[in-house]
Amino acid sequence: MKKLASLGCASILTLAIVSGGTSFAAGEIEVIVNNNAAGQGTSAYLANGTTMVPLNVVRQIPGISVSWDNKSKTVTVMSGSKRIRLAAGQKTAFADSGKITLSMPATLEKGRIMVPLRFIAEVSGAYVTWNSQSRTVYVAKADNKLKERLASGNLTDARRAALQLPRVSMIRNLEPTPSSLEGQSFTYYFLEGEYKRFLIGGGDLLSYYEVVNERSQLIWTARLVGSAETDSLLFLKETKASEESGVRPLLNSRLAYFHVMPHIGAASYGFIGPDGTVTELGTKDVTMNEEVVDIPEEQK
Structure with a gap:
């Protein structure tokens, strides 16, 4: 019975992936990380060509750990030996190798920190691509x-x-x-x-x-x-x-x-x-x- 249930779940997942994911309302952005939809209500949005997402989306990327210091309004991203810090409202990120200029800074939106998805994902070696037709961002990183x-x-x-x-x-x-x-x-x-x-x-x-x-x-x-x-x-x-x-x-x-x-x-x-x-x-x-x-x- 367990095998049948597992295969049933596999068939649903396979067909969901084939069809391109969950149906989202017009204008919304869908984020898919390693075949898993980040979920509705992520509040992802585009700003100057950059996809901005909340920390709970970034945490779904394998090999990344993220922490938020509310006092200093700073996000710290760890991936292996790499460490990068982003301060809310600042277009400069700080890595062990030096300063990095961001296309968009981390931003506080209604009490929630939003960060540039591609920049953080690529720190971990993940591949990121944007499908303009389905308004979907794919993040891919094989283990x-x-x-x-x-x-x-x-x-x-x-x-x-x-x-x-x-x-x-x-x-x-x-x-x-x-x-x-x-x-x-x-x-x-x-x-x-x-x-x-x-x-x-x-x-x-x-x-x-x-x-x-x-x-x-x-x-x-x-x-x-x-x-x-x-x-x-x-x-x-x-x-x-x-x-x-x-x-x-x-x-x-x-x-x-x-x-x-x-x-x-x-x-x-x-x-x-x-x-x-x-x-x-x-x-x-x-x-x-x-x-x-x-x-x-x-x-x-």
Whole structure:
């Protein structure tokens, strides 16, 4: 029962990430840190091109500790051996290496300190990007264990790690139609012998990602509908894209697929040819974050 519940949570998380996160009111800014939405009510805002956030958002970034001295109105940021101090209202930050000029100073807003997100995130080595179409800031920082698994030389483990990497998007995100989410099953597709290029199918969406510098970047996403005429650029028979965003991938080789069924705690697996021919090889019991299994027949 625990395994089924975990896989159910995994399916919900997977589809949430695919769709780009939580729905926010018009004009609000969403902040996503390592695939987790910082939450509504963060009061994040843009000022002179700088995203300002409260300390509770910064604290969600791995490898960072933050403290606030109310008496001196100073924020101290620690990341490993690095220490940086920002004083409210001052555009100069102080690091062990010297002074740093900020694009925007830390600011007190209604009794709450707001700090420049990118500056603090990059102190810890995190990647930060802004999606102007969805008004979303992505903060991505993979941990060392994920990095090691990506470089392990074990294809299955590298694929599992790739699926757990922080995801970012710089294209228009699509959200699955609510009625398409019934059953909560989803499918992972990897190019044969690869782990850096993969697709995720969930609900009525299909999304293509590429691993770039230890993060997974959304390159293309589409809403699929049944069709008597198969879209020649897709590998799924009797299916076409009714809406899409980004650049379509060129898929001219066989794909390994893993169809995850949370309701029974299992995944079927096999290959899909460029012409859409499906060869199912078997079904295995799976657990959360281990839905991708070894395929002995795969060319590596």
